[in-house]
Amino acid sequence: xxxxxxxxxxxxxxxxxxxxxxxxxxxxxxxxxxxxxxxxxxxxxxxxxxxxxxxxxxxxxxxxxxxxxxxxxxxxxxxxxxxxxxx
Numbered sequence: 001x002x003x004x005x006x007x008x009x010x011x012x013x014x015x016x017x018x019x020x021x022x023x024x025x026x027x028x029x030x031x032x033x034x035x036x037x038x039x040x041x042x043x044x045x046x047x048x049x050x051x052x053x054x055x056x057x058x059x060x061x062x063x064x065x066x067x068x069x070x071x072x073x074x075x076x077x078x079x080x081x082x083x084x085x086x087x
Contacts, residue, residue: 003025003027003030006025007022007023007024007025010022010023010025011023033074034070034071034073034074035074035077035078037074038074038075038078038080039078048082048083048084049083049084049085051084052084053067053068053070053071053084054067054068055067055068056068058087060085060086060087061084061085061086061087062086062087063086063087068086071084072086
């Protein structure tokens with residue numbers, strides 16, 4: 001629902017959208033579980049240590065916000081160690 005709503009905002013709120021060439025939001029991972037995203041990323045060679053999921057900000061991921069906990073749980077479920085540094 002959010003993606004569709006933002007798509008409509010961009011269609012109505014930009015010159016490009018008003019001229020019939022709306023900005024298209026593409027979210028190819030939206031329906032994947034975190035574990036599926038990690039598996040796909042591993043197949044593609046994603047350098048996980050360079051990715052960021054933390055909501056708290058700062059120089060080091062907090063490890064306790066919802067996003068950090070979901071990320072850590074997904075790596076653990078796959079039997080992998082998340083290479084990101086956590087506080």
